[in-house]
Amino acid sequence: MPRKPIELPRIELLSILDxxxxxxxxxxxxxxxxxxxxxxxxxxxxxxxxxxxxLLQRQGRMGTFPQASGHEAISMGSVYTITKDDWHVPAxxxxxxxxxxxxxxxxxxxxxxxxxxxxxxxxxxxxxxxCVPIASQLLHATGIGMAMRIKNEKKxxxxxxxxxxxxxxxxxxALNFASVFQAPVVFICLxxxxxxxxxxxxxxxxxxxxxxxxxxxxxxxxxxGNDVLxxxxxAKEAVERARNGGGPTLIECLTYRITPHTTADDPKxxxxxxxxxxxxxxxxxxxxxxxxxxxxxxxEKERNEMEAELDATIKSAVQNAEQMAKSEELANPLNMFDYxxxxxxxxxxxQKDELAQHLAKKKSKSKVHVNPQKQPANVLPRA
Amino acid sequence: MVEMNMAKAINLALHEAMERDDRxxxxxxxxxxxxxxxxxxxxxxxxxxxxRVIDTxxxxxxxxxxxxxxxxxxxxxxxxxxxxxxxxxxxHQLECHASRFRNRxxxxxxxxxxxxxxxxxxxxxxxxxxxxxxAIYAHTPGLKVVIxxxxxxxxxxxxxxxxxxxPVIYYEPKAVYRLFREDVPExxxxxxxxxxxxxxxxxxxxxxSYGASLRPTLEAAEILEEDDGVKAEVIDxxxxxxxxxxxxxxxxxxxxxxxxxxxxxxxxxxAAEIIARINEKVLLYLEAPVKRVxxxxxxxxxxxxxxxxxxxxxxxxxxxxETLSF
Numbered sequence: 001m002p003r004k005p006i007e008l009p010r011i012e013l014l015s016i017l018d019x020x021x022x023x024x025x026x027x028x029x030x031x032x033x034x035x036x037x038x039x040x041x042x043x044x045x046x047x048x049x050x051x052x053x054x055l056l057q058r059q060g061r062m063g064t065f066p067q068a069s070g071h072e073a074i075s076m077g078s079v080y081t082i083t084k085d086d087w088h089v090p091a092x093x094x095x096x097x098x099x100x101x102x103x104x105x106x107x108x109x110x111x112x113x114x115x116x117x118x119x120x121x122x123x124x125x126x127x128x129x130x131c132v133p134i135a136s137q138l139l140h141a142t143g144i145g146m147a148m149r150i151k152n153e154k155k156x157x158x159x160x161x162x163x164x165x166x167x168x169x170x171x172x173x174a175l176n177f178a179s180v181f182q183a184p185v186v187f188i189c190l191x192x193x194x195x196x197x198x199x200x201x202x203x204x205x206x207x208x209x210x211x212x213x214x215x216x217x218x219x220x221x222x223x224x225g226n227d228v229l230x231x232x233x234x235a236k237e238a239v240e241r242a243r244n245g246g247g248p249t250l251i252e253c254l255t256y257r258i259t260p261h262t263t264a265d266d267p268k269x270x271x272x273x274x275x276x277x278x279x280x281x282x283x284x285x286x287x288x289x290x291x292x293x294x295x296x297x298x299x300e301k302e303r304n305e306m307e308a309e310l311d312a313t314i315k316s317a318v319q320n321a322e323q324m325a326k327s328e329e330l331a332n333p334l335n336m337f338d339y340x341x342x343x344x345x346x347x348x349x350x351q352k353d354e355l356a357q358h359l360a361k362k363k364s365k366s367k368v369h370v371n372p373q374k375q376p377a378n379v380l381p382r383a
Numbered sequence: 384m385v386e387m388n389m390a391k392a393i394n395l396a397l398h399e400a401m402e403r404d405d406r407x408x409x410x411x412x413x414x415x416x417x418x419x420x421x422x423x424x425x426x427x428x429x430x431x432x433x434x435r436v437i438d439t440x441x442x443x444x445x446x447x448x449x450x451x452x453x454x455x456x457x458x459x460x461x462x463x464x465x466x467x468x469x470x471x472x473x474x475h476q477l478e479c480h481a482s483r484f485r486n487r488x489x490x491x492x493x494x495x496x497x498x499x500x501x502x503x504x505x506x507x508x509x510x511x512x513x514x515x516x517x518a519i520y521a522h523t524p525g526l527k528v529v530i531x532x533x534x535x536x537x538x539x540x541x542x543x544x545x546x547x548x549x550p551v552i553y554y555e556p557k558a559v560y561r562l563f564r565e566d567v568p569e570x571x572x573x574x575x576x577x578x579x580x581x582x583x584x585x586x587x588x589x590x591x592s593y594g595a596s597l598r599p600t601l602e603a604a605e606i607l608e609e610d611d612g613v614k615a616e617v618i619d620x621x622x623x624x625x626x627x628x629x630x631x632x633x634x635x636x637x638x639x640x641x642x643x644x645x646x647x648x649x650x651x652x653x654a655a656e657i658i659a660r661i662n663e664k665v666l667l668y669l670e671a672p673v674k675r676v677x678x679x680x681x682x683x684x685x686x687x688x689x690x691x692x693x694x695x696x697x698x699x700x701x702x703x704x705e706t707l708s709f
Contacts, residue, residue, distance in 0.1 A: 087456075120489040128455065129488060133479045139445060140480065143452020143460075150408065150434050150458070170476075173445030180440055339486045340525050342493070342548035345577055345625030 011211045014234055015224040019282040021290035029233045031080075033297045038100075039080055039228060040292055040303075043072035043285055045310050046096025049105055052314050053112065057263045061322070065112035067259035068095040070226075071190055073284030074253040075160075076100065077231025078188050081239045082158050088127040089141040089159035091134075093190060101127050105317035106324060113321070116339075117330055135165035138174035138187065145183030145248070156242045157185045158235070164195025166209050175250065179216040184242035186235060187250045190225065192257035197270035210252035218248050225253030226284040229291070256282070333359065384566040389559050392534035392567050393499075394425050396541035397461065399571050401431050404459060407545060410437040411446055411463030411499075420465055421501060421560055447473035447498060451481050454496040459545055467502035467554060468511035474519070481550040482525025497544045497551045503595050503646055504693055505558035507686040514683060515647040517594075520552045521624040521656070527576055528552045528624040532597040534565040536621060539574040547576060556595035579627040581634065585616035588703055589634040591657055592644040593620035596694050600644045603699035613707060623653055628660045635661050639670035640709075642702045644694050649677040671709030674702040 016027045031039070050069045056062035068075075075097035079088060088094075088101050095108060102125040111118025111130060119129035131137035141159035148155045165171055166189060178185045189209050193200045206212070213220020219241070223230040231253055238249035256279035260267050267276070292298040298306075324330055337344060337352040344352070387395070400407045409431075414424040415438035428436040439446050443464055450460035464470040477498065485493045504513035520528045529544050529551055531537035537555070544551035582597075583604055592600040597619050604615040616634050620627065635641045641661060643654035654675035661673055676694045684692055 116487050117489055119487045120491045123491075128492075133475065136448065136476060136479055139448025139476065140452035140455060142445075143449030143454075144456045145452075146437075146449055147453040147456040147458050150453075169442075170444055170448060173440070173442040173448065176440055176442070177445050177449050181437075339488075339490045341485070341527075341625075347625055347628055 008214050009219075011208055011214070011220055011222060013222045013224075014230045015227055016229040016233060017227045017287055017291055018224075019226070019287060021287045021294070023291065027233065029229055029236065031232065033295075035080070036292060036295070036297050039076050040285075040288055040298060041306060041310070042096045042100040043076050043228070043288065044307060045099055045313075046072050046075065047285060048307065048310050049099070049108065049314050050095055052318065053109065054263065056109075056318065061113075062109065063113050064262050064264045066092050066262045068093040070255060070258040070279075070284065071192065072096045073228035073288065074188060074190050074225045074231055074255060077228040078158055078186070078235040078251070080232060081235040082156055084124075084126065086126065086155050086239075087141070087144050087157040089137050089144070089157060090127065090130060091137060091160040091162060091165070091190070092130045092132060093162075094160055098127065098130075101125055103127070105314060106321040109318060109321035110324060110330070113325065115325060115330055117324070135161050135168035135170040135174070137161075138165075139170055139177070141185050141187075142174045142178045142181075142183050145178060145185040146181050148184055149181060154243050155184065156239050157183070158188065158239070159185060160188045160190060162195065163189065163191040163193060163200050163203060163209060164198070165189075166212070167195075167203050175212070175216045175218070175248070178248040179218045182245065182247035185248045186238040186242060187248060188235070189250065189252045190255060191252050192255050194257050194261070194271070196261040196265060197267075199271075208252055210250060213250040216250070218250060220250040220252070222252045222254060225255035226282045226287070228284055228288050255284075258283075384568055386564045387534055387567055388561045388564050389531065389534045389537045389555070390421055390423055390561055392538040393423050393541055393555065395567070396538040396545075397424065397427060398430070400461070400542060400545045401427065401435065404545075405435075406457065406459040407461060408435045408437060408453065408458055409461050409463070410439050410450060412439060412441055412465050414438060414463050419463065421557065423499075423555075424463065443469050443472035444476055447476040447481070450496045450498070451476060451484075451494050454494045454550075455484065455492055459495055461497045461499060461545060464498060464500040466512045467500040467516065468514045470498070470500050473498070477520070477526060477550065477552070478523050482523055485549065486525060493548055494550045495548050497541070497553050499553045499555060501557035501560070502554045503556045503558055504683050504686075504689045505595060507689070510685060513686070513689060515594075515645070515678060517552075517554050517623055518647055518652050521626070521653060522651070526550055526552055526624065527622065528554065529576055529622050530554045530556065530594045531621065532556065532559065532594055532619050533563070535567050536574055536580075536619075538567055539572045540576070540621060542571060543573040543576050546573065551576070554594070558595040559598075562598070574621065577622045577625045577627055579618050579620045579622070579630040581616060581630065582619045583615065583617035585614035585638065587613045587638055588615045588640040588642065588707060589618065589631070589638045590615050590642050590644065590699070590703070591618045591620065591631055593623060593653075594645070596644045596646050599694055599696040600699055602696040603703060606696065606700055607703055611704070611707070613703070615703065620653075626656065626660070628664070631657060631660065632664045636665045636668045639668050640706045641673045642676060642699065642706055643673065644676045644699055646678045646693050648680045649675065650680050652677050671706045674706050676702045
């Protein structure tokens with residue numbers, strides 16, 4: 001028998017609104033003006049909140065956090081295609097989408113400022129919280145999708161991972177399980193070309209992440225991740241397929257991390273400023289704004305008003321979050337014991353009591369480390 | 384009452400749980416038509432179908448990770464890891480997620496799932512099929528770790544584990560699967576997780592053990608009574624996390640002597656924690672240092688030498704006699 005090629009699906013690239021805001025009319029998705037405005041609004045809210053968080057972090061009022069600026073088109077373009085009954089399983093650069101789903105700004109600020117309350121999924125919101133261990137959330141998305149299939153529900157899960165995450169075993173397992181069980185999951189890859197400092201070329205040797213879909217026997221597509229219309233169009237198609245029993249889809253959204261990985265990262269160590277500048281021009285918000293302006297959906301004046309209004313919202317949310325952080329409920333260290341199990345085990349209760357006693361002692365005497373049986377040494381520590 | 388072995392009793396619990404609660408799904412490698420490599424999932428696939436008895440791809444992280452997703456979505460997954468020697472692949476899903484969802488979402492989400500796995504040595508298995516690493520899970524906050532020692536408690540504890548609101552590691556001592564038969568009541572029963580059982584009353588020395596090591600411990604207790612006239616009290620932990628310190632401490636307060644027996648490696652093993660608890664609470668009641676009979680700090684040897692590694696009645700007896708004559 002001769003050798004012959006095996007026919008496999010081809011991988012497409014989708015771009016609808018290019019970096020000069022030139023539109024491919026034939027591919028333009030139908031979104032009503034109110035919808036377009038809402039998408040822009042949450043993209044802008046995500047951007048402004050991210051920028052505000054950076055300032056707060058520099059002032060010591062926010063912990064280390066991964067910046068989300070530049071990823072708004074991916075988050076909003078995809079999340080806008082699912083309903084409240086569907087599930088949203090983010091990684092950690094889906095700030096815009098999480099705010100759209102019903103997370104509050106206060107929670108986002110609290111989460112990145114060291115309070116678990118920021119990860120408490122709001123009532124009625126079908127989301128999982130931010131997920132830090134890379135790619136591990138994808139399996140939860142697949143499991144949720146499998147459960148939806150078992151229950152014969154027509155719901156969908158939208159989940160996210162980065163290009164670095166594509167190297168993780170859990171990404172493979174999640175895509176494979178989703179494929180085998182035809183779980184209604186849309187996998188959105190934020191390919192921002194860097195896993196902290198390691199460029200994509202050192203992460204993999206294949207042309208696209210999207211082509212891995214072929215290996216799982218599922219549809220895959222690469223889209224311009226700075227083009228919210230392209231992300232929306234690809235996600236909408238995938239969501240419809242998943243909802244109708246057609247199984248999972250892998251959507252690779254090509255973008256660039258215009259910010260450091262986190263506030264603790266210094267990208268000058270591993271990439272050029274020119275490269276970054278080039279991608280700054282491809283900003284998803286700029287081109288979407290131009291499109292909306294041309295379409296007569298949102299004028300520059302309205303845009304500026306929106307920005308001022310969102311900035312005011314962010315400002316008051318920062319104040320609220322800082323107040324909440326000081327509240328008895330959130331500030332009390334003893335709450336670290338309260339939510340681990342449904343019922344607190346005796347041995348854990350004893351540890352809670354031990355810390356409570358320690359804290360009470362600390363409150364009454366400033367120096368708990370002084371042995372009360374010893375006279376304090378009359379010597380000052382050396383400078 | 385029906386007499387059965389532990390594998391059959393666990394199987395019975397799975398049948399009962401799936402019948403009474405359609406949120407319960409069983410998933411793992413070869414759990415379907417093959418009915419599990421130890422036949423613990425016998426009859427489930429033919430009775431409940433492939434939607435609820437799921438043969439998964441061969442990927443432990445995938446099994447546990449998707450089970451977490453299902454549990455978050457309101458199902459009650461019971462996943463099987465074919466041998467505990469391979470559950471390290473899934474450990475990060477348990478450590479980073481199953482154990483933390485309730486805590487990090489301040490009680491809004493929870494992961495009511497069970498991970499079952501056969502563990503431990505003594506059946507002449509090949510490499511990586513005989514480990515006893517339960518301490519890793521006991522060291523992980525947010526998990527519960529249950530280890531039955533016989534048919535009746537295995538069935539009752541599995542029901543409790545499946546009904547529990549939090550993730551439970553259910554480690555099955557594989558050497559006990561078909562070691563003996565025991566009467567199991569017709570009526571479904573549960574046992575409280577986190578509660579040890581005094582399985583033999585005594586006043587002279589406390590022996591603490593769990594899982595497969597309970598048999599040699601009981602054997603030693605019998606010999607002590609017959610040959611030495613010593614009445615040993617034997618505690619079967621049944622749950623190693625959260626640990627029932629009170630039952631241990633109450634017994635040691637009475638006997639003043641204790642030996643802890645387990646087959647997992649010694650350093651940072653359960654015995655270390657148990658002895659620390661005894662020291663914290665009843666040090667002044669002790670007549671002798673607490674001894675431990677454990678596996679050694681080496682990987683369990685290939686099966687030609689595994690019996691030398693495992694605790695046996697003679698090792699337990701020696702430790703008891705040293706403790707009694709201190």
